[in-house]
Amino acid sequence: MSESEISHAIPSTVPLPKPALEHLPALDHIRVAGVLLVLLLHALVPYVTHKMPLLVWPVLESGGDEVLDSIFWWIECVIMPLFLLLSGFVTGRLLLKYSGSEFLEHRKRRLLYPLLFGIVFVLPFDLYAWGIGFVLHGGLPLEKLLALKFGDRIDDNLWGLSHLWYLQYVFLYSLILTGGLWVLKSYPRLHDFLKGIEPRNHWWKVTFLAVAGVVVLFWEPAVVVGFQHRFWPVPSKFLYSDLFFVGGFWLQRAEGSLDWLRKWGPVSAAGAMVVFICALPLIHQEVRNVISADERWLMCASIVCTAWFSCLGLMGCYLRWMNRKVSWISYFAAASFWMYLIHHPIIGAIHTGLAFVSLHAVLKGILSWLLTVGVTVGSYELFVRKTRLGDWLNGKRRVPEAAPVINSPALPDQKAA
Template structure:
């Protein structure tokens, strides 16, 4: 089965892999990871404590279960996407060359990124301001003029969820530049040295800038700490593809490591929430987005658990999926096909639902509100995707019919069967 239209990193498809390798599980992981992103964002208004550095459109009744779910997803979700992106980028460069892959990825990711920045970011902005207006945070005049009180819009401006596309294009460019060197290295040796190194870099970044994971860094240009930490996950995918292109070692690892990895992720979630609940330092000049009063050993422990949990869960999910998924069920197929549309379009839809359920269903359970918001934020982009695909297919069909009708008259007359097929096509 195929899932190749408008997917996140569309050219990085499991079906583009060699026929003797079953990587269809990557499409399954991509499909449900896209839903995980929506669930993550759907939980934000109900989190307590709030996400440092993240300004959401509205806040609602806190829920401890949704808070834990949000942070557990936050730890693992982007490493999953980035490991797959690194793995598939290597496979593409191995078959097509680094320059062709870079051009293809830049075109396939760059144009949606530019269009989303031009058209989607303004929609996101006014959806946010509508939530602030409904909560009484700003006035209609401020919404029209975009002039706010000092510090009110501190975390408002940036690429929002589109940062992933920007970072991914840059990672692929770096990989294309280093491709010749990578091909000259011994895969096993590079893996043995490189994997501990990128894990150590990830831990070091979180020790210095824990807000990379345990907060949100909003900007229009790449944030160095966030770019470096996310690049570690992409590099892991590169190392796996270089040393274990068939993922045989990863599937063996997944069978043994999925349970310990899940437990480490739970421990990281619990410790991270506890850290965020600690008193903050009054010194606003502190570098951290949430300068809490804890020891350096606690920071180190949180960084180790976060990186270990993210790495283990990402590897386990990918490995288990590649081991067990032999075909995509219809739901997973549809989600995989529309995963890019879900990723791009869910944000403003989700925010508008958050605002509506807060003020329209004030006494409803946070779990019900989150579930409703997730369902709508998935179904609306899903429906838009398939409507646009149907329109595109119909347009292409008409172009084919027109080209058939405009064929040169010097062609031989059709046979009876050919004429019958032509009449059926014109009638249809």
């Protein structure tokens, strides 16, 4: 990329080197891992031992499995911070490629339009998939489903954007970021002041964001250990999520961040495992509402450290060892946005059906996950990959993706970087 192509980018709060903006195959690996973890998280909801407080689900089976419980809560701590960190990272790359107006147009096309698509074509199926589960397994009369009135206990946490909140939040972050960078461009003294006080050490930046995350999480633990569901942003969730988005943007716009991630990735991944061992019993205490204030502070700190270490570890390890193109990964990376958009009602219907089957919780969890992956990938291949819908959701295809040559089945912004 030439200097003239970079010159129109909105200035950062740190000096920007001339970056190599070629596609990073590692990001495709992370997207595929991320969407599979999202699907696994939702597949395990009915089968964990410590159910998420206030979460409304079509089926919540009694008992559960401790191993699935551990996997579920680790993913819950990590997965959305990972996607938000990746979105912030991609945003930094986009702002070096596009002007402010071009960037907002790109964000509108890649986030706002799919959000509207999901609201119109996915959320109605989501609502009825949940309602059918309530009728078949929750003892509610059919009239409740027809009227879409399930009672205050359910309705209070049923109506909202469901899994599509992520698109809403990232679009709003993009608007706020664009405005903030415009202010810095308009007021050079403010830009120079922030540049002067910004720490150059990446660990200090992460520490600052992590401490802020602990404070927000203590204010409202339900951001992670609970359920917050609305049509509009929830303040605590919006602030907590923004810290990871800012972290990704900060890393991308800072000199030497890729080398730093490669260096510290393995250490961060190991640290995440250690910290999560401390976090899990405290999460269980929070779910049972038998946790003290001091223990809650420790829980919040361990959850935030688990999230940051896991995210940095995954990004660093993939950049270090998997930054190469793999055909089936490219295929699933292209399919990942579609899988994310439509999986929620599918997985709800699968859970409703499996509630009639007598199987161990582990088998039900794995089967739910594999069936959801199979249905979402199959629908992508049949209805999206080579259609105008695929062009609209993912952008124009440069080269058609090759179908995977494996027999077993395997977020937004996948074309951004």
